[in-house]
Amino acid sequence: MITTTDLTKVFRADGRETLALDGVDLHVRPGEVYGVVGTSGAGKSTLIRCVNLLERPSSGSVVVDGRELTALAPKQLREVRRSIGMVFQHFNLLARRTVQQNVELPLELTGLTRRQRAAKAAELLDLVGLGEKAGSYPSQLSGGQKQRVGIARALAGDPKVLLSDEATSALDPETTRSILELLRRLNQELGLTVLLITHEMDVIKSVCDSAALMRRGRVVESGTLSDLLATPGSELARALFPLGEASVEGTLVDITFQGDSAVQPFISQLARTYNVDINIIGAAVETIGGRQVGRMRVQLPGDFEDNVVPIGFLREQGLQVEIASGARVVEGAA
Numbered sequence: 541m542i543t544t545t546d547l548t549k550v551f552r553a554d555g556r557e558t559l560a561l562d563g564v565d566l567h568v569r570p571g572e573v574y575g576v577v578g579t580s581g582a583g584k585s586t587l588i589r590c591v592n593l594l595e596r597p598s599s600g601s602v603v604v605d606g607r608e609l610t611a612l613a614p615k616q617l618r619e620v621r622r623s624i625g626m627v628f629q630h631f632n633l634l635a636r637r638t639v640q641q642n643v644e645l646p647l648e649l650t651g652l653t654r655r656q657r658a659a660k661a662a663e664l665l666d667l668v669g670l671g672e673k674a675g676s677y678p679s680q681l682s683g684g685q686k687q688r689v690g691i692a693r694a695l696a697g698d699p700k701v702l703l704s705d706e707a708t709s710a711l712d713p714e715t716t717r718s719i720l721e722l723l724r725r726l727n728q729e730l731g732l733t734v735l736l737i738t739h740e741m742d743v744i745k746s747v748c749d750s751a752a753l754m755r756r757g758r759v760v761e762s763g764t765l766s767d768l769l770a771t772p773g774s775e776l777a778r779a780l781f782p783l784g785e786a787s788v789e790g791t792l793v794d795i796t797f798q799g800d801s802a803v804q805p806f807i808s809q810l811a812r813t814y815n816v817d818i819n820i821i822g823a824a825v826e827t828i829g830g831r832q833v834g835r836m837r838v839q840l841p842g843d844f845e846d847n848v849v850p851i852g853f854l855r856e857q858g859l860q861v862e863i864a865s866g867a868r869v870v871e872g873a874a
């Protein structure tokens with residue numbers, strides 16, 4: 541639904557050049573919620589703004605719903621842009637307009653009659669749970685309500701794609717949750733593809749199907765959350781599912797299991813078969829991207845070389861096993 545290929549963006553200001561995007565390949569499939577995470581300055585805002593050409597890329601291509609945006613003439617681009625909704629961190633509502641008039645704004649140039657516009661706005665406000673606030677002004681609304689208006693406005697052009705630029709960053713945790721639930725519901729009910737950027741791992745965890753990690757203008761990791769969790773050494777997986785600090789004693793092993801497989805029988809089998817004392821350091825089961833994922837960190841006595849066979853046993857059971865300490869030894873052994 542959204543594909544960027546070798547996207548670069550160079551900003552020139554005060555005689556200095558900043559490479560904000562350095563060859564970004566992103567692939568967002570139809571109907572998924574895709575999150576881009578990264579520290580401040582990583583290039584997230586620039587990326588999302590390049591996806592609807594609010595910012596023109598320096599090179600590379602942006603294809604949304606089968607259309608190459610960088611090749612479009614201004615008039616065509618304006619039309620396509622109407623089918624890409626965008627929500628902003630600070631809502632960007634017009635203070636002198638009522639809630640309904642704010643939602644109608646993108647419809648004013650579409651040739652709809654006043655009545656049609658009003659009917660569409662009312663329908664959208666109902667959809668986001670704000671039907672009763674149509675006549676209020678933005679200053680009379682809470683932050684969460686303002687963002688609901690922002691979302692209704694973004695949906696006015698019946699978009700297939702919704703871009704969200706830190707939509708929940710200005711909101712408290714409870715309001716954040718309700719806005720994320722709304723985005724998820726719109727994704728499911730309208731089949732909307734959502735590309736969001738955030739600096740909060742919790743946002744990725746609670747609402748995204750896929751994620752990308754950006755650093756210095758590049759995507760350094762990306763994939764579905766389940767694939768990332770199954771990728772040894774994945775930074776995103778570790779951030780999604782932290783298991784506490786590594787200690788220097790013995791060999792620390794992180795075991796990840798998804799779906800129905802349970803790890804407990806393997807641990808007791810392992811202890812019996814190889815006569816090792818296994819210390820469980822931490823374990824948790826969480827719902828990530830709508831799927832149950834379990835992780836367990838265990839400590840085995842001795843260094844990696846002493847544990848090659850037990851670790852092999854766990855891997856044979858189809859569990860994903862990652863060595864959390866003794867990495868130096870692992871490299872040496874490989």
Ligand SMILES: Nc1ncnc2c1ncn2[C@@H]1O[C@H](COP(=O)(O)OP(=O)(O)OP(=O)(O)O)[C@@H](O)[C@H]1O
Pocket residue numbers: 551552553558559560578579580581582583584585586587739
């Ligand atoms: N209009 C601009 N002119 C010059 N440099 C810019 C401009 N916009 C962004 N940059 C620079 O591009 C880089 C990426 O910025 P960007 O805002 O995309 O990062 P970000 O990951 O969204 O960070 P944040 O979370 O702080 O918004 C930064 O070094 C920033 O200073």
